[in-house]
Amino acid sequence: MEAITEMNKMDATFLEEAKKRSGEDLSLCYQCLKCTAGCPTAPIMDIRPNNIIRMIQMGMKQEVLGSSAIWLCVSCETCGTRCPNKIDIGVLMDALREMAIDEGIHAKEKNIHLLHEAFIDSIRRGGRVHEATMLIDYKLRSKDFLTDLVPGMMLFMKGKIPLLPSLVKGRGEIKRIFERCKK
């Protein structure tokens, strides 16, 4: 009985959707685990890369899109380089993050998503990333004020974080590109 109820939660279209979105043939995976073995963030993922693929094959959409794993991937591409079936799992992870955002599923690794947003906004403001204002922005969003306080201070003291952003010409053009992308 339990197995039947479980089956009802599966989304049969998820595999096709993930294949289409990523362009990767996820049916080829035979669980050799090379991806997980080489992954730098797998030790702290809730679902390891090889299991992500298996769960997609099984239609476990909510679990996969709601996982921390998709937000912990740093696109180092070690998995894709080593996959004997040429599945680029880094590409898949990026597609899954987009799918999660489209479905309105909140990122389980909330801070990483906030960092991405702070980064983009920094470019929107000045054309170049200005680390001091970007990190203050990130700290305000994440309300995590203590992490990295010491390394941050050290960088500041070594003159590596200038207080004022360098200004570039063409910021109007950048603004326009951002606005067109929103449409």
Next chain:
Amino acid sequence: MGSIMDYLYFPGCTLYTKAKNLDQTARNCSLLLGFELKELPNWTCCGATFPLATDNIMALLPPSRILARARQEGTTLTTLCAICFNVIKRTNRLIQNDGEKREKINNFIEMNYQGDLRVLHYLEILKQEIGFPQIKERVRKPLAGLKAAAYYGCMLLRPFDEMGFDDKERPTLFEEFLEAMGAEPVDFPYKIECCGSFQSVGSPEVATECGYKILGSAIKNGAEVVVSTCPMCTFNIDHKQSDIKQKYLDFKSIPVLYFTQLLGMAMGLDYQTLGFEQNFVDPLPLLKEKGFI
């Protein structure tokens, strides 16, 4: 030497802030080697990630805009930051090969770029355009006896098909460079492992773990110094050594230098111009002990 060749240069955000010492030393070394890094005027951020999902045009626009503007100034673009290099080179390749995307991108950035720029990393210029034997001839103070571990990280090498930088699992270009400086390259199994990248902000424990493995492996194989090309890696394996020490009491810190700092030192630049004061783990005691400064 023949006529002086100049290369268009995209520094990238970090080289104006955290990695000023990488930027400055590269510029100074170029002049000694007979070429100039011509900075692209009014450059903007490269976006720092190459979008992997197939329908993400937005993230391709910053690097495309850089490429299109660079093409108006010249034919070869070089970068030092491994992340910028990865993003810009892959975008260039995409514009070259994918007509549909090329048209979309050009519509967005209001320019017409066909993907006909050469994108080279500074190390590739040293190897392909100048030549390591020629650089060796210019070494004034060989780094004899310096056991140096070349740390590649991810972005120069992967994805292999697109980057074409060197062998995907056993690259040697960086070691050849160190040999030309007179140093002794140390081979270590973690030289192409990821440093944890931007997770050092969101989940610092990942970067601590990666850093411990990478540096520990280099030390175990006899390295006295780790050499890097990437400001992100350098942040994680140099600046974060205080975190590693806190977690692993047996960990002994090791200096991490940019490859251009070593190049400058070997070519006889005054060590006070090489920005060593910006390295987190002070390399001066080691360099003094070796008699280089």
